[in-house]
Each structure stands twice: as structure tokens, then as C-alpha cells.
Amino acid sequence: MIWRLHPDYPELFPDPEEADPEGLVAVGGDLSVRRLLAAYRCGIFPWYGEGQPLLWWSPDPRCVIVPERFRIPHTVRKEVRKCGFTVTIDRAFREVVLRCASTPRPDQDGTWIMPEMVDAYVRLHELGHAHSVETWDGDELVGGLYGVGLGRAFFGESMFHLRPHASKLALVRLMEWLETRGCRLVDCQMATNHIMRYGAECIRRHVFLQLLRRALGEEI
Numbered sequence: 001m002i003w004r005l006h007p008d009y010p011e012l013f014p015d016p017e018e019a020d021p022e023g024l025v026a027v028g029g030d031l032s033v034r035r036l037l038a039a040y041r042c043g044i045f046p047w048y049g050e051g052q053p054l055l056w057w058s059p060d061p062r063c064v065i066v067p068e069r070f071r072i073p074h075t076v077r078k079e080v081r082k083c084g085f086t087v088t089i090d091r092a093f094r095e096v097v098l099r100c101a102s103t104p105r106p107d108q109d110g111t112w113i114m115p116e117m118v119d120a121y122v123r124l125h126e127l128g129h130a131h132s133v134e135t136w137d138g139d140e141l142v143g144g145l146y147g148v149g150l151g152r153a154f155f156g157e158s159m160f161h162l163r164p165h166a167s168k169l170a171l172v173r174l175m176e177w178l179e180t181r182g183c184r185l186v187d188c189q190m191a192t193n194h195i196m197r198y199g200a201e202c203i204r205r206h207v208f209l210q211l212l213r214r215a216l217g218e219e220i
Contacts, residue, residue, distance in 0.1 A: 005029030016058035023059030
């Protein structure tokens with residue numbers, strides 16, 4: 001049975017261990033700041049497409065990076081050293097989200113980042129809960145990523161690149177920045193060949209939830 005979220009109780013979510021076999025936990029609700037923060041604290045995130053209702057997920061297994069096990073492949077280390085790009089943090093949050101939504105991907109038809117989702121994450125950013133990393137070639141934004149930071153956990157949402165290696169550099173700088181903030185857990189949601197090269201691992205949902213509770217118990 002899939003829960004339908006009540007509009008008057010934005011902080012009420014079911015136990016993610018009650019998700020269906022695909023990881024679907026609940027349907028409905030809204031993208032208010034209170035509901036989004038409650039979802040992330042429960043290990044749940046929104047993901048839906050055009051014409052679909054608002055869907056909330058907690059997949060099993062879960063792909064994560066434990067920061068002390070993050071590794072930079074040797075070839076990537078050489079590539080980002082030679083690329084000549086510059087990197088900033090939280091300089092162009094909305095632009096990064098919009099680029100993530102509009103940049104074509106070979107394995108994806110359309111985008112799950114709806115206009116209302118852009119606005120929702122910008123609100124989180126304005127309140128200090130969401131962050132972006134921007135990669136620049138001169139004054140041109142050529143890559144980046146964004147996600148949500150709570151406690152000592154960071155929830156990666158999406159990345160893009162318009163130049164080779166631009167998103168790789170953004171990821172490397174993100175991990176360096178998170179290390180300075182004492183981050184203990186990076187949620188990658190679902191595994192890709194790209195992220196697994198950096199030391200990401202797939203763990204069972206109940207283990208992820210245990211790690212998340214510990215990470216949320218400490219403020220950055």
C-alpha cells in the first residue's frame with residue numbers, strides 16, 4: 001500500500017522501509033520547505049515526470065559516498081588539473097538547477113526537474129539548506145551540481161556539463177568543501193557507472209537510514 005500524503009501535515013511521512021519493491025514510499029503532498037526537509041531527514045526524496053503526480057522515493061539499495069572512502073581516479077586527477085576551469089560555491093544556484101534540467105542526457109528522455117521543483121529548491125537554497133557548485137570557463141557556466149545539506153549529510157540531486165570534465169571538477173571540489181564542513185555521508189540516491197568510479201557504494205536501505213540518523217545528529 002502506498003501512502004497518500006495529507007496536505008495539512010507536511011512533516012508526516014511513512015517509514016521508508018514500507019516502500020514498494022521499486023522504492024516508492026508515498027504520493028501527493030507538495031514541495032514546501034517543511035515537507036522537503038522532513039522527507040530528506042527520513043531518507044526520502046521527490047522524483048517524478050511531467051504529467052505524473054508528486055512521487056516520493058527511498059530506494060533499496062541506496063548509493064552513497066562515505067567521504068573518507070572517496071577516491072579520485074588517476075585519469076580524472078590529470079584531467080581536472082589541466083582543464084583550466086574555475087570553481088565557485090553557491091554563486092549561481094538557480095542557473096545550475098536550470099542547466100541540470102535542460103541539458104540533454106543520452107540515457108534520459110526529458111527531465112524530472114519540473115519548474116515547480118526548480119522554485120522549491122531555490123527556496124531551500126535561500127534558507128541555507130541547498131547548495132550548488134559551479135564550474136566556469138571564463139564567465140561561462142560550463143558545469144555544476146546541486147544538492148541539499150542537512151546536519152553532516154549531503155543529498156546530491158543532479159549535475160551537468162557543457163565541456164568535458166566540468167562536472168568531474170565540480171564533484172571533486174564538492175567533496176573537498178564537504179570535508180571542511182565535517183560531512184559524514186553523501187547520498188547519491190541511485191548508482192551510475194560514473195559515480196561508482198569515485199568510491200561510491202550501494203548499501204541496504206536500513207544501513208543507509210542508520211548512517212543518516214547519525215549524520216543528522218550533528219550540525220555542520
